[in-house]
Amino acid sequence: MNQHVDTPADIETDKLAFVSSDTEEAIAARQSLEAAYGSAPAGEADIIVALGGDGLMLQTLHKFMGSGKPIYGMNRGSVGFLMNEFRAEDLRARLKVADITTIHPLTMDVTDQDGARHTARAINEVSLLRQSSQAARLKVSVDQRVRLDELVCDGIIVATPAGSTAYNLSAHGPILPISSPLLALTPISAFRPRRWRGALLPDHAQVDIEILDPLKRPVSASADHREIRNVVSVSIREELALDGLIMFDPDHGWDERILTEMFRY
Structure with a gap:
């Protein structure tokens, strides 16, 4: 499950590694911070x-x-939901008191129309999308039990709590508290069954999706930014044994960000 953990009081902040996107603003910020705080190789950084x-x-x-x-x-981009406010001053002091959230990625195992197998991980969501003008036809199973014999739709999303405010929210899926042991299963423009709005699943559930009529109605599968086209089956599960660690300033942590989204109108 996703777990919120306070930063240990003795966290090391001596060795910092800086990475940036390739925009002028981000590069300039990285260079100024490296000059102020030094720069360690990523493998040696705290x-x-x-x-x-x-x-x-x-x-x-x-x-x-x-x-x-x-x-x-630190935000040097546009939306910055996952980022803290950019300030160059007192960086080590901010890091000392920051909160750490532990997150677990999704793993998708995919078989394509040629029989090739692919594996990819997602922090936000795994999404299946129709590739043509015709709606996709999907069979959805949870823990090897068929729950939907046929879902006719533009696609379907399996989202983590971390990703529940991203594509999942745009598709009218639920926002999940970051510490909740849940996954969101959300359809995209469901045509049949028309009233199905998705499901909340335990984080240990495995979701298997079979593409019905894949030649006539091709479907792609994406794990965050990696896309695999012309898939015939996809298996999705959360990797509970694999951790990622993200830090937030204590006055605007992930719980607060998600609560803000819940009450946004």
């Missing part, structure tokens, strides 16, 4: 500081998943 937007944070979390290195982001 903390990775990411400068950019949410896309960079996802890339950095993927890269350092399972490394035990916490990631502290």
Whole structure:
């Protein structure tokens, strides 16, 4: 399950590694922080500081998943839901009091029309989308029990609590508290059954999706930014044994961000 953990009082902040997106603003921020605080190789760093937007944070979390290195982001992008406010002053003091949230990625195992197998991980969501003008036809099973013999739709999403405020929310899926042991299963423009609005699943559930009529109605599967096209089956589960660590300032942590989204109108 996703677990919120307070930063240990003795967290090391001496060795910092800085990464940035390729925008001028992010690069300039990285260079100024490296000059002020020094720069350690990522493999030797206590903390990775990411400068950019949410896309960079996802890339950095993927890269350092399972490394035990916490990631502290500062917004030099646009939305910045996963980032802290950019301030160059007193960075080490901010890191000392920051909260750490432990997150677990989804793993999708995919078989395509050629019989090839693919595996990819997602921090936010796994999404299946129709590739043509015709709606997809999907059979949905949870823990090897068929729950929907046929879902006719534009697609379907399996989202973690971390990703519940992203694509899942745009598809009218539920917002999940970051510490909840749940996954959101959300249809995209369901045509049949028309009234099905999705489900909340325990985080240990395995979701298997079979594409019905894949040649006539092709479907792609995406794990965050990695897309695999012309799939015939997808199996999705959360990797509870694999940890990623993300840091937030204590006055605006992930719980507060998600609560803000819940009451946004």
